[in-house]
Amino acid sequence: MQSTLTARTDQPVKSGRKFTLRQDLTGYIFLLPWLIGFVVFTLGPILASLYLSFTNYDLMTMPEWVGIFNYNRLLTRDARFAQSMSVTFTFVVTSVPLQLIVALGIALVLNRGIRGLPWYRALFYLPSLLGGSVAIAILWRQVFGNDGLLNQILLIFGIEGQSWIGSPDTALSTLIVLRVWQFGSPMVIFLAGLKQVPQSLYEAANIDGANSVQQFFKITLPLITPIFFFNLVLQMISAFQAFTPAYIISDGTGAPADSTLFYSLYIYIQGFRYFRMGYAAAMAWIMLIVIVFFTILNFGLSRFWVFYGDED
Amino acid sequence: MTVQRNRSLSLIPKRWPIHLMLILATVIMLYPLLWMVSSSLKPETEIFESSGLIPSQLTFSNYVNGWTALQTPFTRFYINSFIIVIVSVIGNVLTSSLTGYAFARLEFRFKRIWFSLMLMTLMLPFHVTLVPRYIMFNELDWINTFLPLVVPSFMATQAFFVFLNVQFIRGIPRDLDEAAAVDGANKWDIFRRIIFPLSMPALITTAIFSFIWTWNDFLSQLLYLNKTELLTVPLALRQFVSAMDQSSFGQLFAMSTLAQIPILLFFVFGQKYIVEGIATTGFKG
Numbered sequence: 144m145q146s147t148l149t150a151r152t153d154q155p156v157k158s159g160r161k162f163t164l165r166q167d168l169t170g171y172i173f174l175l176p177w178l179i180g181f182v183v184f185t186l187g188p189i190l191a192s193l194y195l196s197f198t199n200y201d202l203m204t205m206p207e208w209v210g211i212f213n214y215n216r217l218l219t220r221d222a223r224f225a226q227s228m229s230v231t232f233t234f235v236v237t238s239v240p241l242q243l244i245v246a247l248g249i250a251l252v253l254n255r256g257i258r259g260l261p262w263y264r265a266l267f268y269l270p271s272l273l274g275g276s277v278a279i280a281i282l283w284r285q286v287f288g289n290d291g292l293l294n295q296i297l298l299i300f301g302i303e304g305q306s307w308i309g310s311p312d313t314a315l316s317t318l319i320v321l322r323v324w325q326f327g328s329p330m331v332i333f334l335a336g337l338k339q340v341p342q343s344l345y346e347a348a349n350i351d352g353a354n355s356v357q358q359f360f361k362i363t364l365p366l367i368t369p370i371f372f373f374n375l376v377l378q379m380i381s382a383f384q385a386f387t388p389a390y391i392i393s394d395g396t397g398a399p400a401d402s403t404l405f406y407s408l409y410i411y412i413q414g415f416r417y418f419r420m421g422y423a424a425a426m427a428w429i430m431l432i433v434i435v436f437f438t439i440l441n442f443g444l445s446r447f448w449v450f451y452g453d454e455d
Numbered sequence: 456m457t458v459q460r461n462r463s464l465s466l467i468p469k470r471w472p473i474h475l476m477l478i479l480a481t482v483i484m485l486y487p488l489l490w491m492v493s494s495s496l497k498p499e500t501e502i503f504e505s506s507g508l509i510p511s512q513l514t515f516s517n518y519v520n521g522w523t524a525l526q527t528p529f530t531r532f533y534i535n536s537f538i539i540v541i542v543s544v545i546g547n548v549l550t551s552s553l554t555g556y557a558f559a560r561l562e563f564r565f566k567r568i569w570f571s572l573m574l575m576t577l578m579l580p581f582h583v584t585l586v587p588r589y590i591m592f593n594e595l596d597w598i599n600t601f602l603p604l605v606v607p608s609f610m611a612t613q614a615f616f617v618f619l620n621v622q623f624i625r626g627i628p629r630d631l632d633e634a635a636a637v638d639g640a641n642k643w644d645i646f647r648r649i650i651f652p653l654s655m656p657a658l659i660t661t662a663i664f665s666f667i668w669t670w671n672d673f674l675s676q677l678l679y680l681n682k683t684e685l686l687t688v689p690l691a692l693r694q695f696v697s698a699m700d701q702s703s704f705g706q707l708f709a710m711s712t713l714a715q716i717p718i719l720l721f722f723v724f725g726q727k728y729i730v731e732g733i734a735t736t737g738f739k740g
Contacts, residue, residue: 162563266481269488272722282708
């Protein structure tokens with residue numbers, strides 16, 4: 144379970160390069176659909192967007208080489224770009240830790256041999272399946288709207304609500320809540336990880352007289368740090384790319400006052416509303432660099448807190 | 456033996472606070488969903504008057520009126536969504552399995568490099584391919600067709616599914632392949648007669664996730680489809696929400712509720728495969 148990300152290499156490593164032509168041919172025939180897809184839909188487009196990021200291109204006329212103009216403008220003169228960066232960072236650094244803590248907390252409770260575990264697990268997981276859809280974003284708009292569900296409930300307690308979606312101070316928070324609401328998928332991964340912790344360790348700890356708090360900090364927590372790390376990497380990458388809820392809540396504008404102008408939304412606006420393809424491509428490459436940077440940073444920092452036991 | 460935890464004896468009676476807490480958490484979490492469903496069954500005037508779940512009178516008029524609230528009835532949008540979803544599912548299942556077999560079982564030059572590249576695409580933000588893909592499909596004249604949405608799925612472009620199948624196929628005993636090879640089966644026979652049928656659980660997981668993701672997909676449908684007769688359910692909902700006046704919240708809720716039903720069905724009947732899928736590969740849903 145620890146190393147789900149790096150694939151198992153359980154087949155014997157062939158010594159030297161002893162592949163026959165026939166083997167190569169068979170292998171590549173089976174690989175062909177993926178290989179074509181990889182070149183045409185992934186590798187080609189990545190390189191093409193790198194090229195386009197140095198051009199002006201509006202789909203109508205030929206791309207015009209402008210050097211680093213797009214990058215220069217983005218990083219020094221585009222206030223909305225800075226805003227979209229800040230919105231996205233705020234979103235990632237608040238929603239991901241919150242989501243993971245809730246996921247771990249509930250997983251720990253469920254892991255104590257609770258009766259009805261499959262039911263709880265299923266119900267907690269449900270929002271993760273529905274959460275990214277347009278329908279749920281629409282629901283969110285109504286829940287946090289002016290006369291939405293939240294304000295109706297607040298009114299019971301005599302509190303006069305406001306339009307949470309409509310206020311620049313709170314609009315982003317509603318999207319953070321929406322993401323935390325989808326804690327079910329990391330929770331299921333935590334549960335699978337918790338099951339892997341050998342029961343014998345707890346038994347030994349019991350014999351040594353360790354209480355349950357000590358057991359949590361000395362056994363459970365260190366042993367699930369790889370799972371935590373894995374969830375962290377995945378959720379961060381996916382949070383950076385959030386699009387649908389922000390689009391629906393703000394009618395595709397990032398309103399109010401650009402407070403929900405997610406990075407993805409701004410790329411969409413530049414590329415497909417203003418048809419500034421080169422500009423959008425430059426933004427995409429900046430996003431790629433940011434994500435690669437954070438992933439490497441995550442892996443680098445993991446040496447200090449992720450515990451890779453040698454018990455298996 | 457003396458220090459056994461006596462779980463079954465002492466803990467269960469003490470557990471009701473935990474259950475109470477969990478049930479409370481479940482209710483809070485699911486309340487917005489229940490509110491959506493109940494609002495869709497309330498008369499329009501009642502929706503924003505109470506946060507309660509029980510309608511004073513049950514009405515299905517929101518469903519009837521919502522279905523035809525846009526110029527084109529939702530029938531068209533559901534047909535479009537289902538076409539895209541079903542074709543994508545077929546493509547994903549077939550080619551992820553084929554690719555999974557190549558990576559898990561066959562030996563060929565540069566396999567490791569391709570495999571690492573495939574794993575890297577798992578982490579690739581979609582932004583970097585967005586613009587060039589659009590330009591390419593535009594050049595091909597595929598805008599306002601379903602092709603940009605379904606063709607990539609026939610080329611195993613979803614690395615998650617490939618990875619899932621690789622992991623699963625690695626778990627199938629090699630003896631079976633070898634026995635078949637002794638009987639003169641070639642690689643294609645082995646794939647078709649042994650690996651493909653035996654990896655059914657992984658294929659079902661692939662199909663379910665591929666259904667749910669394609670059904671929920673919004674951005675690519677937004678980019679490639681903008682004629683009314685081509686709109687899908689999410690796109691139609693978006694139109695609904697932006698063209699809406701104050702009096703049609705009930706209808707909006709009704710259509711939003713309906714849009715979740717296919718996913719709910721998979722959720723109810725595909726539980727096992729969904730949970731196993733995330734737990735064995737460790738990826739999100």
